[in-house]
Amino acid sequence: MRMAYVLFEVRRVVRDSRFLAFAVALPVGLFLLQAGMFGGANGAASIMGGLAAFGAFRAALDTGARAAVERGAGWQRQLRLTPLTGAGYLAAKATVAMLVAVLPIAGVALAAALLSGVHLSAGGWAGAVLGVWAGTVPFALLGLLVGQVATPQNVQTYQGALLLLLGFAGGLLIPVSVFPRALASVAQALPTYWLADIAHAAAAGGGRVGQAALVLGLYTLALGAAVIVRYRHDGARA
Numbered sequence: 649m650r651m652a653y654v655l656f657e658v659r660r661v662v663r664d665s666r667f668l669a670f671a672v673a674l675p676v677g678l679f680l681l682q683a684g685m686f687g688g689a690n691g692a693a694s695i696m697g698g699l700a701a702f703g704a705f706r707a708a709l710d711t712g713a714r715a716a717v718e719r720g721a722g723w724q725r726q727l728r729l730t731p732l733t734g735a736g737y738l739a740a741k742a743t744v745a746m747l748v749a750v751l752p753i754a755g756v757a758l759a760a761a762l763l764s765g766v767h768l769s770a771g772g773w774a775g776a777v778l779g780v781w782a783g784t785v786p787f788a789l790l791g792l793l794v795g796q797v798a799t800p801q802n803v804q805t806y807q808g809a810l811l812l813l814l815g816f817a818g819g820l821l822i823p824v825s826v827f828p829r830a831l832a833s834v835a836q837a838l839p840t841y842w843l844a845d846i847a848h849a850a851a852a853g854g855g856r857v858g859q860a861a862l863v864l865g866l867y868t869l870a871l872g873a874a875v876i877v878r879y880r881h882d883g884a885r886a
Contacts, residue, residue: 674706699756700847719799741792785868818838
């Protein structure tokens with residue numbers, strides 16, 4: 649039942665061509681703009697890492713947050729009457745968010761390789777694509793949490809606030825190295841800072857991949873627990 653629901657959800661997302669186009673076109677367009685302005689394969693490689701991470705974060709967040717519309721329409725209440733368990737529903741939604749997150753990562757990586765002359769080793773490309781993708785798990789859960797808390801009327805406000813806070817303050821769109829010291833310290837508490845660290849390490853070397861994996865893993869556990877608690881709370885009220 650869970651796999652059937654995943655396939656159903658994937659078909660729903662694929663049919664939403666505007667959502668898919670924006671999920672891929674925005675990070676790729678930002679990459680081409682910034683790579684053209686700052687030039688050079690080394691600079692483009694660093695920009696690639698940040699914008700691949702931004703695209704994955706945004707796609708996962710937005711996909712999970714779509715659950716708010718389903719809740720508002722009573723779709724979750726209907727699913728509770730099917731053999732699909734609550735855990736199966738949440739796992740399916742997170743899986744779809746992760747599948748969608750692959751698209752902007754691949755789009756930015758292809759643009760970097762084909763249009764901006766970025767050359768990485770096989771390990772570098774694996775880290776830039778698979779490492780960033782694996783680090784996106786907590787953001788898929790964050791999107792699900794937003795979908796369980798928000799309403800159809802205010803879900804875009806939640807998404808916009810999180811994009812501004814985590815995208816900019818987390819260093820995905822602006823390097824943390826240019827931040828004031830106090831803001832740089834705040835940035836290191838955000839999960840997007842560590843996702844960017846994985847991306848930049850793959851593209852340019854260095855980084856604290858082990859520490860980043862630990863921090864993102866802790867965020868995954870915390871957000872996963874919050875999603876389950878909120879889903880059960882909704883079920884108790886239904």
